[in-house]
Amino acid sequence: MNTNVNVLSDRALLNNYLSGDxxxxxxxxxxxxxxxxxxxxxxxxxxxxANDIFQETFIKAVKVIDEGRYTDSGKFLSWVLRIAHNRVLxxxxxxxxxxQITEREAGYDxxxxxxxxxxxxxxxxxxxxxxxxxxxLINLLPDDQQEVIRLRYYSKLSFAEIANETNVSINTALGRxxxxxxxxxxxxxxxxxxxx
Amino acid sequence: MxxxxxxxxxxxSDEALLLSDVIAGxxxxxxxxxxxxDIFNGDN
Numbered sequence: 564m565n566t567n568v569n570v571l572s573d574r575a576l577l578n579n580y581l582s583g584d585x586x587x588x589x590x591x592x593x594x595x596x597x598x599x600x601x602x603x604x605x606x607x608x609x610x611x612x613a614n615d616i617f618q619e620t621f622i623k624a625v626k627v628i629d630e631g632r633y634t635d636s637g638k639f640l641s642w643v644l645r646i647a648h649n650r651v652l653x654x655x656x657x658x659x660x661x662x663q664i665t666e667r668e669a670g671y672d673x674x675x676x677x678x679x680x681x682x683x684x685x686x687x688x689x690x691x692x693x694x695x696x697x698x699x700l701i702n703l704l705p706d707d708q709q710e711v712i713r714l715r716y717y718s719k720l721s722f723a724e725i726a727n728e729t730n731v732s733i734n735t736a737l738g739r740x741x742x743x744x745x746x747x748x749x750x751x752x753x754x755x756x757x758x759x
Numbered sequence: 760m761x762x763x764x765x766x767x768x769x770x771x772s773d774e775a776l777l778l779s780d781v782i783a784g785x786x787x788x789x790x791x792x793x794x795x796x797d798i799f800n801g802d803n
Contacts, residue, residue, distance in 0.1 A: 697795075741780075
């Protein structure tokens with residue numbers, strides 16, 4: 564059985580698209596579409612609305628790329644998720660404004676308040692400052708949560724490997740990861756950091 | 760030409776189910792996980 568899989572990276576597909584290969588953008592979108600659609604669907608319970616927002620998201624993404632305003636920094640997926648997140652926020656605001664419903668009914672309690680920047684041009688200095696701020700916040704987490712963060716995002720270990728490395732059960736490792744993210748989110752909001 | 764190695768692909772598929780336990784339906788945590796994975800992508 565041939566297990567060798569040669570797959571173009573996001574960056575390679577983007578470069579191919581910008582070089583004239585129109586199919587490359589379709590492949591890139593296909594690669595991430597289920598994750599983006601799932602993300603939107605988790606927040607917007609109506610399939611039709613979720614599909615509309617999904618379309619808006621990728622139309623916006625391709626427009627930015629076509630206009631030469633996207634500077635690849637290895638974060639295509641999180642960039643698209645930011646666009647999707649903000650489109651969902653816009654939807655909830657329109658819903659609330661038009662129907663005079665409570666924030667809970669509009670979904671605000673679900674979506675939280677993480678507003679995500681959609682830079683049209685990459686301001687590398689600002690971006691690196693934000694990333695540095697997030698790294699500093701990680702240092703404020705409890706030691707066991709810092710450890711799982713570092714093992715997962717720095718060392719790219721799997722959850723099973725993290726459990727093995729830290730001599731805990733997989734469930735404990737998952738629990739620490741969850742609390743690490745919850746606490747990090749809390750710190751990000753407290754510091755009014757806008758992720759970009 | 761850029762490639763995604765087999766280990767990365769395998770990890771991604773194995774991890775999806777476990778990640779869903781961590782995220783537990785919280786989309787902001789899903790985003791934060793993706794964000795952290797991206798910003799530390801160049802650290803290795």
